[in-house]
Amino acid sequence: MFNIEIDNRNVQVNDGETILAVCKREGIRIPTLCFLEGLAPSGACRMCIVEVEGFPGLIPACSYPVTPGMKVKTSTPRVLDARRTIVELLVSNHPDDCLYCLRNGQCELQKLARDMDVKRISYGKSKTKRNADVSSPSIVRDPEKCILCGKCVRVCEEIQGVSAIDFVGRGCKAFVGTAFDSGLNVSTCINCGQCILVCPTGALTERTYVDEVAAALADPDKFVVVQHAPSVSVTLAEEFGVKAGKDVDGQMVAALRRLGFKRVFDTSFTADLTILEEGSELVHRIKTGGKLPMMTSCSPGWIKFVEQFYPDMIENVSTCKSPQQMMGALIKSFFAQREGLEPSKIVSVSIMPCTAKKFECQRPEMAVDYVPDVDYVLTTRELAQLFRRYGIELGAMTPDTADTPFGERTSAGKIFGATGGVMEAAIRSAYFLLTGQEYPEEKIPAIRGLKGHKEVKLKIGELEVGAAVVSGLGNARKLLDEIKAGRNDIHFIEVMTCPGGCISGGGQPLNTDTEAVKARLQALYQIDRDDRTRVSHRNESVNRLYKEFLGQPLGEKSHHLLHTHYKKREVKA
Amino acid sequence: MSQIKTVLEKYPNAKRENLIPILQDIQEACGYLSREVVNEVAQYIGLPAAKIYGVATFYNQFRFQPLGKYHVMICRGTACHVKGSQKVLDMVVKALGIQPGQTSRDGLFSLGVVACMGACGLAPVVSINGEFHAKVTPKKLSGIIAEIRDKELSHAKN
Known part of the structure; x- marks a missing residue:
């Protein structure tokens, strides 16, 4: 601990802190573009430059550590001038399509241009031309809007352990691209969309299907149904300026109905179903000496990750389809039969926190006779866009409940939306399956919270079960390598592609910080605390579905509809 | 492909610091760096292909198409x-x-x-x-x- 001076004020600081960290704490806002909380600073954008007494040049606050007696000035004319020049230079090589850019209003470059009072561009008119990459079903990359901050590259490498993209070339010709600058669709990209969340501009956006869904809704020959993922109801409100952590489940259902969806289903229902199938699968594997540890299969980014990087561990992955695809399969089979509908007449839409779900629904494994189980996936952001387009005021809706037969859910299915949720729900039901008694604890604190790697050892009846929960595939990679090296005390692993789980998925509202993610997490825990039914095996609609249609978990029908097999994927990287 | 094997054999336990010499040797042997070669080197060193392409495009000396006649x-x-x-x-x-x-x-x-x-x-x-x-x-x-x-x-x- 020592003192430094910032803008003529004495400030106490800790050893090793950066100037930026101190300023943030002191309420001094220093603009940044390339800074990423939790990762080593890269100092690429120079937006955070400040003056430090005794230094001839300007110093980047994000990477410079404080030293005793240091005197920092954060907004001298020289600093402000330099920052404005930086923004001006960036804008000078940036398309002028803000009005109809998907990021309009949420673009950090746009905001900085305003904050720094950029009023004219005094630099050359020629701009770099480069084609957008629209090859991926999940993510669109527009290199012309890229400002080369490198955040996408770092997230892809350091958080997700994928490295599908990197800087290509050098100097003014450098750009961010895949290996051999081929399309994202043939690269190692797992479609998670974390790069979209960190991108300061419109260079990375989701591939949007809003128009297609709007067209389907307007088509009288189509029967359009929708499902919404567990985490969407606790994040959607943020798109309309509400503080993070508000659950708008009922209002969202009402608004979806107002849009014209014939049925509104809750993906948490099939999350409960997943627990029964996956729980039975786990018990089966343990009892029959099947491949262990078993790993969850809900997260489509993770599935592609295993297929291409750990093909020898595919058998460890549960054969269960994800809740989205289970719902899709049920809608076009059981529901279609019950309502006397032609499956090809049904347009099945799902609202997901996820861009990888767009990829998942197009997988060949997820279709029957070339009719896909799920037709379109919209992210939370796209749903908000749909509401805006149709002039629907989410806040003015009278809360409503989801439709039968796939509308009932337990809070065990709801907590799928956060890291550790699948595991907690699975443990509650596995405990019941194995002992015939309900799990005695209200929660399992060891696997709650936002930590990237959590573990717990549990005694279920006679069985000693080791469970691990990882989120962020960089963490998954470490755990898989431990297992490959011989670690064998874990039976069941929950893997979520995005750090924190679906609540911070690549399709969630933008510009969010850790505090917002924590609030979303608490909102889900709150729902779980207050719910009357907190275990999947007590979902009456699920039990009825087994009685009327599916038979039993892992049965013939389930096998056909709710399970699948993945195989090694050759990527053209 | 056997030319690549000969090159890689010269670098047992190769790490990222060996990347550029390996690429140079391969270009020497094959005239350019093909997609297949980059993938093979990626597997061998345990580096992502995008990273290798990024490094290779940084330098003017590397080519990604075979030489013309x-x-x-x-x-x-x-x-x-x-x-x-x-x-x-x-x-x-x-x-x-x-x-x-x-x-x-x-x-x-x-x-x-x-x-x-x-x-x-x-x-x-x-x-x-x-x-x-x-x-x-x-x-x-x-x-x-x-x-x-x-x-x-x-x-x-x-």
Whole structure:
């Protein structure tokens, strides 16, 4: 601990802190573009430059550590001038399509241009031309809007352990691209969309299907149904300026109905179903000496990750389809039969926190006779866009409940939306399956919270079960390598592609910080605390579905509809 | 592919610090870095292919297309620049329809740019398959290219 001076004020600081960290704490806002909380600073954008007494040049606050007696000035004319020049230079090589850019209003470059009072561009008119990459079903990359901050590259490498993209070339010709600058669709990209969340501009956006869904809704020959993922109801409100952590489940259902969806289903229902199938699968594997540890299969980014990087561990992955695809399969089979509908007449839409779900629904494994189980996936952001387009005021809706037969859910299915949720729900039901008694604890604190790697050892009846929960595939990679090296005390692993789980998925509202993610997490825990039914095996609609249609978990029908097999994927990287 | 094996065998337990020498050796052996080769090196060193491509494109020395039957190297050193090598390069880019580092689709020509060939007395200098052409003008080089094309065409006809 020592003192430094910032803008003529004495400030106490800790050893090793950066100037930026101190300023943030002191309420001094220093603009940044390339800074990423939790990762080593890269100092690429120079937006955070400040003056430090005794230094001839300007110093980047994000990477410079404080030293005793240091005197920092954060907004001298020289600093402000330099920052404005930086923004001006960036804008000078940036398309002028803000009005109809998907990021309009949420673009950090746009905001900085305003904050720094950029009023004219005094630099050359020629701009770099480069084609957008629209090859991926999940993510669109527009290199012309890229400002080369490198955040996408770092997230892809350091958080997700994928490295599908990197800087290509050098100097003014450098750009961010895949290996051999081929399309994202043939690269190692797992479609998670974390790069979209960190991108300061419109260079990375989701591939949007809003128009297609709007067209389907307007088509009288189509029967359009929708499902919404567990985490969407606790994040959607943020798109309309509400503080993070508000659950708008009922209002969202009402608004979806107002849009014209014939049925509104809750993906948490099939999350409960997943627990029964996956729980039975786990018990089966343990009892029959099947491949262990078993790993969850809900997260489509993770599935592609295993297929291409750990093909020898595919058998460890549960054969269960994800809740989205289970719902899709049920809608076009059981529901279609019950309502006397032609499956090809049904347009099945799902609202997901996820861009990888767009990829998942197009997988060949997820279709029957070339009719896909799920037709379109919209992210939370796209749903908000749909509401805006149709002039629907989410806040003015009278809360409503989801439709039968796939509308009932337990809070065990709801907590799928956060890291550790699948595991907690699975443990509650596995405990019941194995002992015939309900799990005695209200929660399992060891696997709650936002930590990237959590573990717990549990005694279920006679069985000693080791469970691990990882989120962020960089963490998954470490755990898989431990297992490959011989670690064998874990039976069941929950893997979520995005750090924190679906609540911070690549399709969630933008510009969010850790505090917002924590609030979303608490909102889900709150729902779980207050719910009357907190275990999947007590979902009456699920039990009825087994009685009327599916038979039993892992049965013939389930096998056909709710399970699948993945195989090694050759990527053209 | 056996050439690559021979190269990789020279680098047991290769780490990322061996990347550039490995790429250099492979280019020496194969003339360029193909997608398959980059993938193989990626597997061998345990680095993502995108990373390797990023590193390789940072340096001018690496090519990603096979050399043409005629490899045209334009010197862009100071002396050649002063003597008008930019105009020569512009002409050849237009005439061959390729950028430096690329190969024409018929495989006849590939184009490269070097910082200095050490033949400043001959500026602007162009080398085609190692043969130096001195005091080249756009017109002179376009004549040389036309000559090569004619020759190849008549060969093809016969």
